[in-house]
Amino acid sequence: DQQVKQNSPSLSVQEGRISILNCDYTNSMFDYFLWYKKYPAEGPTFLISISSIKDKNEDGRFTVFLNKSAKHLSLHIVPSQPGDSAVYFCAASPSGNTPLVFGKGTRLSVIA
Amino acid sequence: DSGVTQTPKHLITATGQRVTLRCSPRSGDLSVYWYQQSLDQGLQFLIQYYNGEERAKGNILERFSAQQFPDLHSELNLSSLELGDSALYFCASSNPGQGALETQYFGPGTRLLVL
Numbered sequence: 413d414q415q416v417k418q419n420s421p422s423l424s425v426q427e428g429r430i431s432i433l434n435c436d437y438t439n440s441m442f443d444y445f446l447w448y449k450k451y452p453a454e455g456p457t458f459l460i461s462i463s464s465i466k467d468k469n470e471d472g473r474f475t476v477f478l479n480k481s482a483k484h485l486s487l488h489i490v491p492s493q494p495g496d497s498a499v500y501f502c503a504a505s506p507s508g509n510t511p512l513v514f515g516k517g518t519r520l521s522v523i524a
Numbered sequence: 525d526s527g528v529t530q531t532p533k534h535l536i537t538a539t540g541q542r543v544t545l546r547c548s549p550r551s552g553d554l555s556v557y558w559y560q561q562s563l564d565q566g567l568q569f570l571i572q573y574y575n576g577e578e579r580a581k582g583n584i585l586e587r588f589s590a591q592q593f594p595d596l597h598s599e600l601n602l603s604s605l606e607l608g609d610s611a612l613y614f615c616a617s618s619n620p621g622q623g624a625l626e627t628q629y630f631g632p633g634t635r636l637l638v639l
Contacts, residue, residue, distance in 0.1 A: 416566075446627065455526065455614055455630035456567070501566060508626035509555055509618065511569040511580050 415439045416504050418515035427524045431489040435502030435515055438483065442504040446512065447476060447487045450499045459500075460487070492522045527551065528631035530615050536637045542603040545634045549596055549617030555579070556598040557628060558590060561612040573598055574620070605638045612636075 417436045425431045433447075443464045448456035462469040462476045462485070469476050475488045489496055499519050503512040527550035537543055549556050558570040569582035573592035584590075587605075592598045602609060612635050616628040 448630070453632075453635075455528070455530075455632045457526070458627050458629060461627060503567075509574065509579075509620040511557060511572055511582055512559075512567075512616075512628060513569070514559075514566040516566040 413438075414515075415442075416502055416513050416515040418500075418502055418518050420518050421516070422519040422521070424521045424523060425492045427494055427522055428491045431487075431492045431496065431520055431522065433487040433489075433500050433502075433518050433520065435485050435487075436483060437485075437504050439504070439506070439513070440483070441506040442513075443507055444505050445476070445478060445485050446503045447474075448501045448503060449496075450501060450517070456501060489520075492520075494522050494524050496520060497522045526629040526631065528615060528617050528629055530613075530631035530634050532634060533632065534635050534637075536639065537605060538639055539605055539607060541605050541638075542601065543605065543636065545600040545602070545613050545615075545636075547598045547600070547615030547617075547631060549598070549615075550619075550629055553617035553619045553629075554596065555618045555620055555628075556592055556596070557616040557618070558584075558598070558600050559614045559616065559630075561614065561633075562608075563611075567614060570600070602636070607638050610636055610638045 446461040447459040499517040502515040529548045554575045559567040570584040572580040
């Protein structure tokens with residue numbers, strides 16, 4: 413039973429355009445959502461997070477949107493850069509100091 | 525650099541053997557989490573320690589065990605290894621003092637190959 417789903421295994425975007433990565437969850441107890449970026453042979457790197465009391469959080473080129481009623485969140489990267497090419501994981505937890513539940517990841521390729 | 529260190533980076537061993545993976549959390553972080561990433565899988569939570577005590581358990585096999593020491597470093601012990609245990613093992617740490625927006629920071633991982 414996958415509680416966090418990233419239905420697109422891969423995404424290809426032109427440099428300078430917007431990348432939109434999607435994530436759906438099923439557990440209504442999830443209260444805190446994070447996006448991590450992972451390069452090969454490295455650990456996941458924290459990108460941005462959002463708590464359930466917000467519907468949007470922005471940090472530079474990265475914006476996360478949360479739609480609680482639809483149990484859906486998305487990560488927007490604008491403008492996309494070749495260095496953004498990596499696997500992006502969506503993760504969720506019911507509260508702080510609890511384990512994260514991860515999606516299987518979306519591989520983003522930004523083409524110059 | 526997340527500040528979380530893991531050793532060794534790579535480990536090759538044979539079935540039936542036992543190995544120990546080590547993790548040093550970021551300075552000041554009391555929580556340590558262990559995750560496993562198998563081929564084509566997302567990260568699966570194994571176990572969490574908080575200030576030396578086990579706090580949560582996930583899909584951890586009985587052949588696996590962990591502990592967190594007084595200096596807050598943690599070790600994950602994998603025994604009677606099977607081919608299917610080959611995976612990337614990540615450690616993450618966090619500071620629960622951050623409250624609801626606490627973030628887990630991940631180490632570089634240990635790649636285990638069981639032959």
